[in-house]
Amino acid sequence: MSVIEDRLRELGYEVPEVAAPVAAYVPALRRGDVVYTSGQLPFVDGALPATGKVGAEVTAEQAEDLARLCALNGLAAARGILGSLDKITRVVKVTAFVSSDPSFTGQPAVANGASVFLGKVFGDSGIHVRSAVGVSVLPLDAPVEIEFVFEVAD
Numbered sequence: 001m002s003v004i005e006d007r008l009r010e011l012g013y014e015v016p017e018v019a020a021p022v023a024a025y026v027p028a029l030r031r032g033d034v035v036y037t038s039g040q041l042p043f044v045d046g047a048l049p050a051t052g053k054v055g056a057e058v059t060a061e062q063a064e065d066l067a068r069l070c071a072l073n074g075l076a077a078a079r080g081i082l083g084s085l086d087k088i089t090r091v092v093k094v095t096a097f098v099s100s101d102p103s104f105t106g107q108p109a110v111a112n113g114a115s116v117f118l119g120k121v122f123g124d125s126g127i128h129v130r131s132a133v134g135v136s137v138l139p140l141d142a143p144v145e146i147e148f149v150f151e152v153a154d
Helices: 003-010 060-082 107-126
Strands: 028-031 034-037 088-099 129-135 144-152
Touching: 003 107, 028 060, 034 060, 060 088, 060 107, 060 144, 088 107, 107 129, 107 144
Parallel strands: 088 129
Antiparallel strands: 028 034, 034 144, 088 144
């Protein structure tokens, strides 16, 4: 059994299946002791639970929840190439893209949905560097897309 997946279950989450890429790329790639994920959308069972701009069609609170879903999908992508989330020794970097209404400036709070979640899952090893960037549009009109970099060991 996986220690990290047990912790996720204690928090009320299950790692989903790896989301199918929407274009010509792989969900994650390992290079040495680092796993890089592609941008993860907040898919649930293959569908986006919300679409549109944060600060217009989507509230900041909804977007924070969507960022947490992106993190779950990022963990799924990492598990897909590692076999076990217990091989993750550190969350190194999180890059959050937030499809934002022009007046919305709360991108850091949206990204906290993923950052706080990863801290609960990995403890001190979940503390990471981060960027939170407002953009005009994301694939499939998703409100949030997040990339992850994980340090891993065998």
